[in-house]
Amino acid sequence: MSDRVKIAVRGLKKSFGSKVVLDGVDFDLHEGESLVIIGGSGSGKSVTVKCVLGLMEPDAGSILIDGVEATRLAGAERLGLMHKFGMLFQGAALFDSLPVWENVAFGLIQGKGMNRARARDIAIQKLGAVGLGPEVGMLSPAELSGGMQKRVALARAIAAEPEIIVFDEPTTGLDPIMADVINDLIIKCVKDLGASAISITHDMVSTRKIANRVAMIYKGRIIWSDIAQRIDHSGNQFVDQFIHGRADGPIQMEIRAL
Amino acid sequence: MLDFLASIGRIFILFLQATGRLTLFAVTGISHCFRPPFYPRLIGRQLVDMGYYSLPVVGLTAIFTGMVLALQTHTGFAIGAETAVATVVVVSFTRELGPVIAGLMVAGRIGAATAAEIGTMRVTEQIDALSTLSTNPFKYLVVPRLIAGTIALPLLVFVADIIGMFGGFLVATYTLDYNPRGFIGQMWDTLSTDDVVSGLIKSAVFGFIVALMGCYNGYHSKGGAQGVGSATTYAVVSAAIMILVSDYVLTALFFSS
Numbered sequence: 350m351s352d353r354v355k356i357a358v359r360g361l362k363k364s365f366g367s368k369v370v371l372d373g374v375d376f377d378l379h380e381g382e383s384l385v386i387i388g389g390s391g392s393g394k395s396v397t398v399k400c401v402l403g404l405m406e407p408d409a410g411s412i413l414i415d416g417v418e419a420t421r422l423a424g425a426e427r428l429g430l431m432h433k434f435g436m437l438f439q440g441a442a443l444f445d446s447l448p449v450w451e452n453v454a455f456g457l458i459q460g461k462g463m464n465r466a467r468a469r470d471i472a473i474q475k476l477g478a479v480g481l482g483p484e485v486g487m488l489s490p491a492e493l494s495g496g497m498q499k500r501v502a503l504a505r506a507i508a509a510e511p512e513i514i515v516f517d518e519p520t521t522g523l524d525p526i527m528a529d530v531i532n533d534l535i536i537k538c539v540k541d542l543g544a545s546a547i548s549i550t551h552d553m554v555s556t557r558k559i560a561n562r563v564a565m566i567y568k569g570r571i572i573w574s575d576i577a578q579r580i581d582h583s584g585n586q587f588v589d590q591f592i593h594g595r596a597d598g599p600i601q602m603e604i605r606a607l
Numbered sequence: 608m609l610d611f612l613a614s615i616g617r618i619f620i621l622f623l624q625a626t627g628r629l630t631l632f633a634v635t636g637i638s639h640c641f642r643p644p645f646y647p648r649l650i651g652r653q654l655v656d657m658g659y660y661s662l663p664v665v666g667l668t669a670i671f672t673g674m675v676l677a678l679q680t681h682t683g684f685a686i687g688a689e690t691a692v693a694t695v696v697v698v699s700f701t702r703e704l705g706p707v708i709a710g711l712m713v714a715g716r717i718g719a720a721t722a723a724e725i726g727t728m729r730v731t732e733q734i735d736a737l738s739t740l741s742t743n744p745f746k747y748l749v750v751p752r753l754i755a756g757t758i759a760l761p762l763l764v765f766v767a768d769i770i771g772m773f774g775g776f777l778v779a780t781y782t783l784d785y786n787p788r789g790f791i792g793q794m795w796d797t798l799s800t801d802d803v804v805s806g807l808i809k810s811a812v813f814g815f816i817v818a819l820m821g822c823y824n825g826y827h828s829k830g831g832a833q834g835v836g837s838a839t840t841y842a843v844v845s846a847a848i849m850i851l852v853s854d855y856v857l858t859a860l861f862f863s864s
Binding site: 399402403404428429431432434435436438439440442443444445446455456459460461505509515 | 724728731732733735736738739740741742743747
């Protein structure tokens with residue numbers, strides 16, 4: 350991990366109608382760092398990374414990616430910037446009209462203009478890197494289990510060897526063993542590529558395993574951020590309540606009485 | 608009274624907003640049709656889906672419509688029915704029935720499928736995934752369908768015209784006992800290049816409308832399975848209405864003079 354900042358987010362704001370989702374989010378992602386953003390459902394984790402990826406337009410704030418202001422980019426410039434990114438979606442988001450190998454090779458063929466034969470070889474190689482054999486490449490995404498779909502999505506995220514990888518709830522919906530397999534693969538892939546990573550999750554086992562640094566988001570703001578080893582001694586009652594999964598504490602879930 | 612007027616005003620403003628969004632979507636789609644990157648493989652796949660696989664349903668509809676048209680015209684014209692049947696079948700099919708029937712059938716088949724496919728991609732984040740893989744989802748998903756729809760429907764209508772006229776011929780010669788040679792001769796004399804071309808131009812517009820409404824509703828769908836279902840319904844209904852409205856406008860444009 351170096352001191353060079355890959356992504357600097359300052360004062361990020363986003364509202365949907367009267368609902369304020371992001372209320373001035375600030376954080377830095379350093380080169381080679383694995384940052385995990387934790388927070389409850391509806392706290393603004395997904396919206397934060399969608400703004401970073403340009404999938405949503407923030408209402409205010411700045412997102413500097415390698416020193417370039419990303420909020421002002423559009424069209425070809427935005428697509429060009431996306432070459433730096435790989436993304437693992439929560440539901441895998443595999444293209445069900447394409448076979449597995451073409452899903453993995455998609456960014457190489459469509460994004461980088463690589464010929465199909467070469468892209469296919471790389472796709473098979475990346476499938477191997479996430480523990481899937483070449484025969485899986487010919488299957489349709491619908492024929493795979495949830496864990497295999499996540500692995501294929503991980504292979505797709507790393508296929509173009511991105512500088513920054515974003516993981517959206519990488520272990521959600523998986524059994525504990527498969528979740529651990531995915532965590533190990535994330536650590537291996539990020540290390541092998543020398544990439545920086547942002548993960549959003551509320552899985553504390555996963556957080557403890559993959560994070561160099563942890564940031565907690567609550568009501569649209571980063572309320573605590575530090576190296577992962579200090580999470581158990583944060584001195585922040587919001588963090589304490591969240592990591593121990595207690596119903597009592599300063600975080601009150603919006604539950605309607607029956 | 609004021610509340611009533613206010614609600615009418617709100618509905619009108621919502622209508623204008625929706626029209627504006629659709630117009631912007633269509634203009635963006637058309638502008639992307641002329642700018643690289645192009646996806647010939649995807650256009651080809653859509654041409655096969657929209658054109659080739661729609662042939663059975665369009666052909667079946669066309670042949671029965673031609674047969675019914677011949678029967679109805681025969682019962683309506685007591686004198687000179689043989690000439691009238693041939694003329695009505697040819698003119699009706701080339702100018703109106705071919706494009707409208709094919710347009711409506713394709714709206715049902717392709718408009719719904721397009722909205723469902725793109726809508727599902729939207730709610731399962733596949734469209735976001737395209738963006739993260741440096742691919743413009745608009746160019747990849749919408750443009751090939753717009754191009755394919757505009758090309759495929761005129762081809763379908765050309766075939767539907769022939770099949771529909773053949774249906775009329777079958778009824779005229781086998782059921783109504785007309786002279787086949789005379790009937791074909793009358794059809795040939797009535798057939799006009801202007802009628803055929805105007806029908807094909809109409810059908811290109813209808814094909815664009817079907818693809819546009821499928822893509823627009825699918826692209827903006829939200830809220831899971833229910834949202835995709837609504838998008839599918841809107842795509843078919845709005846495409847059918849727009850086909851009938853634009854049919855009137857184009858007919859007035861081509862034949863008013």
